[in-house]
Amino acid sequence: MKKLIFIIIAIIFGAITIGCESKSIGELSFQGSSQSWEATINYDNNNKCKVNIKYTGIEKPPMDVEFTIEDLSGNTSGGYMEYGEVLNKVGGFSLEKEHDYKLSKYENKDKLAIVMKWNNNEETIELNQEWDN
Structure with a gap:
């Protein structure tokens, strides 16, 4: 009888543990212009976290660029780039940094923003989450 009670408790505990397991999200991607x-x-x-930014304007690419990037938690961080010096093969630049976010917590976050400043101009890039189909 004790074995039967132990088996039933183990089954119930296992079912609860499996049911409460959070789903794993492999990636969150945002894109905008x-x-x-x-x-x-x-x-x-x-x-x-990888950020790619590309100048698509009609004038010559700016040499000096300031940027502020919103992250998943809503915090922002910024920087300065000598843009004309670091153009990659697709005409932009990339930044890579570490993050400690549990992606499943932010799966419903649908927008991020990047503010770009250059040559006395300022624009906000609104990025929308790309949804997997």
């Missing part, structure tokens, strides 16, 4: 810029932000479950 403004009049002169386009950008993507990718968060992966290896605690890496």
